[in-house]
Amino acid sequence: MFFKIKTLFNLMKPKRYLYILGLVLSSVSIIIALFPPAIIGALIDYGILANNKALIIQLIIIAFSIILIKNIMRYFMSMSLESAVQHCAVTLKDRLFSNLQHLDISFYSANTSGDLMARLTGDLDMVRHFFAYVVHVSFEAVFQFVASFIFLLTINVPLTLLLMVCAPFIAFFSYKMFKNLRSMHVRNREAYSQLNSITKENIDGNRTVKAFVREEYESDKMKVGNDKVRDINIEINRKWLKFSLLIDFFSLSLSAIALVVGGYFCITKQITIGELSVFTGLLWAISGPLRLAAPIINDFQRVSASLDKIMPIYFATPNIYDKEDAKDIDSIKDSIVFENVSFSIGKTKIIKNINLEIKSGETLAIMGPTGSGKSTILSLLLRIYDVSEGSIKIDGIDIRDYKLDSLRRCFGVSAQDVFLFSNTIEGNIAFSDPEMSIEEIQKYASSSCADSFIRKTPEGYETIIGEMGVGLSGGQKQRISLARALAANASVLVLDDTTSAVDMETEKKIQDELSKINCTKIIIAQRITSVFKADKIMILEKGEISQIGNHNYLKNIDGYYKTVLDIQHPDRIAEEVVCNG
Structure with a gap:
């Protein structure tokens, strides 16, 4: 899968620098987003508790300025990523369509038109979604988790390490989920292609269906296909929800650990109230990436199934082609x-x-x-x-x-x-x-x-x-x-x-x-x-x-x-x- 993604990433040229710029802006905005909780901690310890009104006003202004800067950076990040992704999607679609124009009849004999339509629409849109959302959200999740972890270590090492007790469990269940969803998304993709083929076949052959009074039969055939897609999607959703609930459980456990242990540390004067507020304020930065694990893994498997369908067209070469020294012919003279x-x-x-x-x-x-x-x-x-x-x-x-x-x-x-x-x-x-x-x-x-x-x-x-x-x-x-x-x-x-x-x-x-x-x-x-x-x-x-x-x-x-x-x-x-x- 890595090779396929790398191949598609190369399609972003000459817009690839915009994608990289978008990820850089994303990283900076994440770092900036970590400051407001720290400012709130300082506001409590050195402003409110110390009754320093001037500092309170200064910190509030700084907090609002940081939020404004972050939002501006997020805007330019989104524009940069979308520009690069759209270029990639258009280039990929052009390449796939061009390849289809030159492939042999044998290729079309082996693939239904409904399946090919699904590849050029649903699968292609899944690839666009992958680069526009999944990649940068995954990058943000990892970067945010690491940056937050380092930031919290500077406040209190024991409490920070204690929060990481859930990480091995999440990693284990994520791996299991990744393996289970793969085959299910492949089955879902095949069922969707069959449904597409039935739909196109009936649109093209509508007169024949009417002539033989087979509307009910064709409707039943479509219902069977729809039911198959529905059942697979329900199965995927059921597994995804189980995993999602586990992740939510571990994420909420972080909050409980932070409040109980942090409260104890506060009582024993190991940390200040302001530092505890920083911890609780940054829990989203730790638990957020963990909660994203389920949908990200689901999307990774969906795009993997789509890439398996798209790349054979991308890399396909016709069996009938020009020789290197092929000649032109204007007309047949003899x-x-x-x-x-x-x-x-x-x-x-x-x-x-x-x-x-x-x-x-x-x-x-x-x-x-x-x-x-x-x-x-x-x-x-x-x-x-x-x-x-x-x-x-x-x-x-x-x-x-x-x-x-x-x-x-x-x-x-x-x-x-x-x-x-x-x-x-x-x-x-x-x-x-x-x-x-x-x-x-x-x-x-x-x-x-x-x-x-x-x-x-x-x-x-x-x-x-x-x-x-x-x-x-x-x-x-x-x-x-x-x-x-x-x-x-x-x-x-x-x-x-x-x-x-x-x-x-x-x-x-x-x-x-x-x-x-x-x-x-x-x-x-x-x-x-x-x-x-x-x-x-x-x-x-x-x-x-x-x-x-x-x-x-x-x-x-x-x-x-x-x-x-x-x-x-x-x-x-x-x-x-x-x-x-």
């Missing part, structure tokens, strides 16, 4: 070549020995049964995953030798699972270039047959799309996604089942518009109408190429393509081919 490409997840082979060439300007269509590896081919091409065997070359160079950013800019992608940001329609289309003019945006929207319905929305292109495209039909979302892919103005247009949710008439218009665009196209589709004009149609089955050729070739041989063609009205398709031949 061809894309798959050479004996295979891809495995664990021991399962998803793609097997793919050999394929896509020449610049060609249109490749990919068809095949569900789960045959069609979308995986695109993921390998974009280096979302790296090939397990073989290589993919662009213009004769292995794609692993190109810089990731420049490689991916060569592709305009309209994915199978359409994701639209909670932004304007204009902002979604111009995602690849926020500076794009409205005229260009409208041009790409027209090419995707989206312009007509966009203009009918309340604010046109400035209409805010709800999260995940809520409020739009499946076909409308697909057309905006296609416009976004076209707006990338890339060498290769990648369409993964892009027109599956649009009607046949709209699909025909989109196909006509796409035929006017001069670029390499890779189309994944199940409709013959989407693929029959392609220069090359590749059939994938069980991760292997089972057939490859154009429409006129594949329609005449037995196989997957002919089977689909027979189902999807082959006479009409044949006529279209003749008309467009």
